[in-house]
Amino acid sequence: MLRTLCTALAVAAIVLAPTAASAVEEYDYPPPSPPADPTLAGSLVTPECDGDVPYINYSIRLTDPDAQSTGDTATLILSSGSNSTTLVLGTLVGGQLTGRVLWPGASVDGSGAPSGWPGWAFVNGSWVETDGNFAWTRNVTSAVISVNPTLPVALSYPPSSPDCATSPPGEEPPAPGGSEPAGSSAAALSATGVSELTIAFGWGALFLAIAGGALLAVRHAVRR
Structure with missing residues (x-):
């Protein structure tokens, strides 16, 4: 009796095994979702004149939920025609970075007072316009934040005002279009x-x- 029962169970196992295996093989699991691309959406740069010194303010935010970005150093690439320069802004902490840097060609002394402006050189005791010293950055045509990914942003040289000069004092060049400077x-x-x-x-x-x-x-x- 026991032998007959064991034989029956063995036969049943042999018969049902292919059916169970087939049921497992035929079940389709959904494919995993692709990782989300990192983005710099919401990041921006703005020009500023502070104490007669031109600056670039920046606020960078990296959104990378699936850790796809391969870097954490932010740079700003400025271009105009064949000219280009790259400013290193710093390292992102927690995906964020804020601050400001001097505009290319601008400089300050030890007290923070202006000592140079893009497109100007101090020669023989007076300020002289020049094509050097990043003069082309006064007409930037492209600005790109780069962390991997990248993000094109709008940026232009800050204009002078009665309260803040972005050129040597008394040396403001004519405005675009040939109009006379104020004064x-x-x-x-x-x-x-x-x-x-x-x-x-x-x-x-x-x-x-x-x-x-x-x-x-x-x-x-x-x-x-």
């Missing part, structure tokens, strides 16, 4: 609303009045 004679006339033509007419009228008065005086003297 020039043309700018002063424009600010008062008086044109050069109006002034010319005024002087002409004054001359005619003086000439007419002189003529009347002569006629009066002749009559006497």
